[in-house]
Amino acid sequence: MSLAAAPPAVTVIRQTTSGRLALTLAALALLTVAAMPWWASTGTIRSVLVLCCYIAIAQMWNLLAGYAGLVSVGQQAFMGAGGYALFVLAQTVGINPFVSVALALVVPVILAVPVYLLLHRLEGPYFSIGTWVVAEVFRLVCTNLPLVNGGAGMSLRVMGTYSAFERNVAMSVLCAVMLLVTLGGSYWLLRSRFGIALVAIRDNMTAAASQGVDVARLRFLVFVAAAAGCGLVGAVYFMAQLRITPGAAFDPMWANVAIFIVMIGGIGSIEGVLIGALVFFLAERWFASYGSVYFVALGLLTLATALFAPKGIWGLVSQRWDMSWFPTGRRLANPLRS
Incomplete structure (x- = not known):
């Protein structure tokens, strides 16, 4: 009796050519950022630091809203908490x-639990x-807390013991670490089994829960x-500023920036x-000098994107060309045919 032919093997693809190229370029970019003191001016380093902070905080908001379904407009609470914790530890306690x-980072993590x-019972x-x-x-507490000098804020005078070159090296390395933790950590998470569960939550929370996903725990x-x-963004950003105040630490602008970046680029994707x-x-950099006109233009751009390109710029690109810089899903190379 002859045996039935075995079905063809199925190969699961988790990486693409464009993905390998993007990872290579990302690694080179991190090395370039870490080496900035040897090729860039102080002004350039500060500009790159601000860009890195934008990327990091936007990715944190993207992880919250784009996957866990938690639309927050108050992530500046933890940014300020991380910044103030750094100043207290370094300037008041005397730690390096x-x-x-x-x-x-311990402070925002501890605060995030009771928050x-x-x-968590609130929705939408x-x-x-x-x-x-x-x-x-958080802002009002810091404004009236003597430990952090109240509304007058704090200065990081201890950084004066380091030379300008040493500070530039530290800022450059911290920028690279910040991107590695936020972007790299998100990429690793989304490619893990937890990432599959997060994608399921993003697509349909009820269906994900019915399939055994612990939605509450993952969120x-x-x-x-x-x-x-x-908190890491806050610590790095305000260390570079050498000063922190409640108004700057808990500025809603940071939430606005994160939302704009994700909406324009494309929610639910690292590329976006x-x-x-x-x-x-x-x-x-180019148009901020126009004042209120600049903010109106950004608002209109966000509205237009939400109406006509809800998946953002990256959504349009990925629809036109089937490619992914940071693929997190799984594809079948040779799916079975019926």
Whole structure:
């Protein structure tokens, strides 16, 4: 008796040619950023640092809204918490400022737990408003807290013990680390089994829960991870500024920037964050001097994108050309044919 022919093997593809090229370019970009003190001026380093902060905080918001379905407008709460933690640890306690950057992340992580437990029952606009209220509460607390010098803010005078070149080296390395943690960490997460669950939550939360995905647990973990990422952005950004105040630390502008970047670039994709951040960075550098007209133009651009290109610039590109710089899904190379 002859045996039935075995079905052809199925190969699962997790990487593409464009993806390999993008990873190579990303690695070179990180090395270039880390080596900036040896080829770039201080002004260029500060500009690149701001761009890196835009990318990092936008990716944290993208992870929240684009995958976990948590639309926050108050992530500046954790950015400010990370910044203030750095200043207290380095200036008040006396810990090495570069070590304090890592230690400062403990504060936003700890704060994120009760905040999420307080807000997780809210959905949609109520959750968004709740995150904004929390950020305002954090600002008011810092404004009246003697430990952080209240509304007068704090200066990072301890950085004066380091030369300009040493500070540039530290800022450049921290920029590279920040991108590696936020972008690289998100890419790793989305390619893991947790990433599959997050994509399922993004597509249909009810269906994901019916298939055994622990939606509540994953949303909590993403919220805490995003808080840590925003805290890292705050620590690096305000270390470069050498000064922090409640108004700057908890400025709603950061949430606006993150939302604009993700909406313009494309929500639910790492590529969209990179494109949107570059668009915003260049627009800010070239047109910010126009004042209110500049903000109106950005608002109209966001509205037009939401109406006519809801998937953003990257959505249009990926529809026209079937490619992915940072593929997180799985494809069948030779699917079975019936």
